[in-house]
Amino acid sequence: xxxxxxxxxxxxxxxxxxxxxxxxxxxxxxxxxxxxxxxxxxxxxxxxxxxxxxxxxxxxxxxxxxxxxxxxxxxxxxxxxxxxxxxxxxxxxxxxxxxxxxxxxxxxxxxxxxxxxxxxxxxxxxxxxxxxxxxxxxxxxxxxxxxxxxxxxxxxxxxxxxxxxxxxxxxxxxxxxxxxxxxxxxxxxxxxxxxxxxxxxxxxxxxxxxxxxxxxxxxxxxxxxxxxxxxxxxxxxxxxxxxxxxxxxxxxxxxxxxxx
Amino acid sequence: xxxxxxxxxxxxxxxxxxxxxxxxxxxxxxxxxxxxxxxxxxxxxxxxxxxxxxxxxxxxxxxxxxxxxxxxxxxxxxxxxxxxxxxxxxxxxxxxxxxxxxxxxxxxxxxxxxxxxxxxxxxxxxxxxxxxxxxxxxxxxxxxxxxxxxxxxxxxxxxxxxxxxxxxxxxxxxxxxxxxxxxxxxxxxxxxxxxxxxxxxxxxxxxxxxxxxxxxxxxxxxxxxxxxxxxxxxxxxxxxxxxxxxxxxxxxxxxxxxxxxxxxxxxxxxxxxxxxxxxxxxxxxxxxxxxxxxxxxxxxx
Numbered sequence: 001x002x003x004x005x006x007x008x009x010x011x012x013x014x015x016x017x018x019x020x021x022x023x024x025x026x027x028x029x030x031x032x033x034x035x036x037x038x039x040x041x042x043x044x045x046x047x048x049x050x051x052x053x054x055x056x057x058x059x060x061x062x063x064x065x066x067x068x069x070x071x072x073x074x075x076x077x078x079x080x081x082x083x084x085x086x087x088x089x090x091x092x093x094x095x096x097x098x099x100x101x102x103x104x105x106x107x108x109x110x111x112x113x114x115x116x117x118x119x120x121x122x123x124x125x126x127x128x129x130x131x132x133x134x135x136x137x138x139x140x141x142x143x144x145x146x147x148x149x150x151x152x153x154x155x156x157x158x159x160x161x162x163x164x165x166x167x168x169x170x171x172x173x174x175x176x177x178x179x180x181x182x183x184x185x186x187x188x189x190x191x192x193x194x195x196x197x198x199x200x201x202x203x204x205x206x207x208x209x210x211x212x213x214x215x216x217x218x219x220x221x222x223x224x225x226x227x228x229x230x231x232x233x234x235x236x237x238x239x240x241x242x243x244x245x246x247x248x249x250x251x252x253x254x255x256x257x258x259x260x
Numbered sequence: 261x262x263x264x265x266x267x268x269x270x271x272x273x274x275x276x277x278x279x280x281x282x283x284x285x286x287x288x289x290x291x292x293x294x295x296x297x298x299x300x301x302x303x304x305x306x307x308x309x310x311x312x313x314x315x316x317x318x319x320x321x322x323x324x325x326x327x328x329x330x331x332x333x334x335x336x337x338x339x340x341x342x343x344x345x346x347x348x349x350x351x352x353x354x355x356x357x358x359x360x361x362x363x364x365x366x367x368x369x370x371x372x373x374x375x376x377x378x379x380x381x382x383x384x385x386x387x388x389x390x391x392x393x394x395x396x397x398x399x400x401x402x403x404x405x406x407x408x409x410x411x412x413x414x415x416x417x418x419x420x421x422x423x424x425x426x427x428x429x430x431x432x433x434x435x436x437x438x439x440x441x442x443x444x445x446x447x448x449x450x451x452x453x454x455x456x457x458x459x460x461x462x463x464x465x466x467x468x469x470x471x472x473x474x475x476x477x478x479x480x481x482x483x484x485x486x487x488x489x490x491x492x493x494x495x496x497x498x499x500x501x502x503x504x505x506x507x508x509x510x511x512x513x514x515x516x517x518x519x520x521x522x523x524x525x526x527x528x529x530x531x532x533x534x535x536x537x538x539x540x541x542x543x544x545x546x547x548x549x550x551x552x553x554x555x556x557x558x559x560x561x
Contacts, residue, residue, distance in 0.1 A: 255314075
């Protein structure tokens with residue numbers, strides 16, 4: 001189904017980017033795990049005691065802090081940017097530039113090409129979050145033994161991973177549909193950024209809360225993931241969206257005219 | 261036996277862009293030139309042959325396989341040189357060649373070595389640092405490296421200097437001798453005149469003629485330009501029964517067509533008059549081609 005030489009080549013040309021983003025995410029996570037000990041958080045709470053709300057969100061426990069700051073911000077933004085860059089340049093970028101002609105002038109089908117790229121995009125994302133999970137549990141065990149709720153942390157990591165998988169589906173699908181990089185980005189980057197903005201606005205005031213129904217990020221419901229109830233169905237929906245978008249993208253790419 | 265077939269291919273992009281009811285064939289061991297001005301539809305036709313575009317109507321096939329439905333199988337038979345060379349920019353030439361060899365499952369690199377030497381190319385250079393000529397040479401190597409049965413070359417000599425153009429012409433001749441079939445598009449007649457067995461001319465997306473360069477060069481009808489010393493001789497010559505194409509009384513010049521069979525009639529008519537000079541106007545593909553370029557039909561068809 002996939003082309004091994006193409007996968008090898010794809011790994012080679014995207015390896016640096018993957019390492020940079022993964023390293024940044026792991027380092028950030030380690031820093032948070034190391035710095036935000038219960039005593040630090042207590043002092044933050046006290047110093048901001050007279051504010052009506054805490055700008056850092058719920059910081060009563062490490063897991064709540066992680067879910068707001070790490071999974072709600074850093075991991076969300078950085079892995080999104082990674083997916084947008086890589087997803088776009090894998091297909092639309094190569095069609096736009098014209099070098100896709102070289103892949104397709106060899107004995108492979110279009111579906112082999114797209115499934116190879118899909119495997120790389122989803123696979124590298126999986127590896128990224130596997131590393132994040134490993135680093136998170138490991139660093140927490142060293143710096144703050146017994147403070148982190150490991151099970152909740154892993155559920156959050158999986159949740160974030162599936163959200164990003166759905167976003168990768170959007171980027172991939174747009175990349176398959178459009179022959180121009182700029183148009184592919186309009187959807188592949190535009191939609192995820194829109195979701196992010198809507199999600200931020202929805203959290204700001206009760207009047208804007210309805211906006212959450214317009215954001216995919218709502219399906220990554222950190223509160224229910226931490227409490228451990230009612231999150232499963234949302235994650236299944238995210239997975240379904242991801243799978244559907246990948247399949248649609250590959251189908252469209254197989255059938256369309258290519259200006260190469 | 262025809263190995264490559266385009267049958268009533270139509271792809272309408274609107275505004276008279278695209279190709280309309282184009283048909284032609286390339287026989288086994290034949291070099292077919294595909295000549296036309298920019299925007300005539302050469303590249304669109306070629307993209308159909310590679311299975312990159314779906315025909316609106318009609319079909320293209322290679323070895324009897326539909327190009328749109330079996331791109332994987334036809335790619336095994338084809339070597340393709342795109343008209344616009346756009347390499348990935350994070351590789352060297354050697355890496356690209358290696359990558360394409362892997363994609364094709366090719367292990368025998370003797371052809372690559374031979375071509376690299378013939379074209380005097382240093383493939384270790386980064387693709388994005390390469391000059392236009394170097395890129396073109398790299399593209400040619402990528403198209404020929406796996407000894408394909410059929411070569412589809414979109415403006416193969418663009419960017420090559422005259423020396424390398426002749427290396428390329430030799431390469432095409434050699435491949436032809438090995439029984440390869442070649443489709444070669446171009447907008448320059450010199451390029452196809454020497455190498456092609458037949459030349460199809462396309463204009464505004466329509467095939468307007470198929471010609472055989474050899475026949476043009478060895479045509480039985482020849483054209484001569486004759487200048488007379490006196491206006492009297494010029495006038496009397498006009499009244500003879502020759503096929504006159506052009507007259508310029510101001511310098512007593514006549515341009516006329518004559519079949520080889522009647523050449524003696526011309527000679528005896530001239531012997532009675534005082535001729536300043538006589539010269540043959542060579543029929544080349546250029547004349548044909550320019551005729552089509554400028555919208556009209558060539559004079560002698």
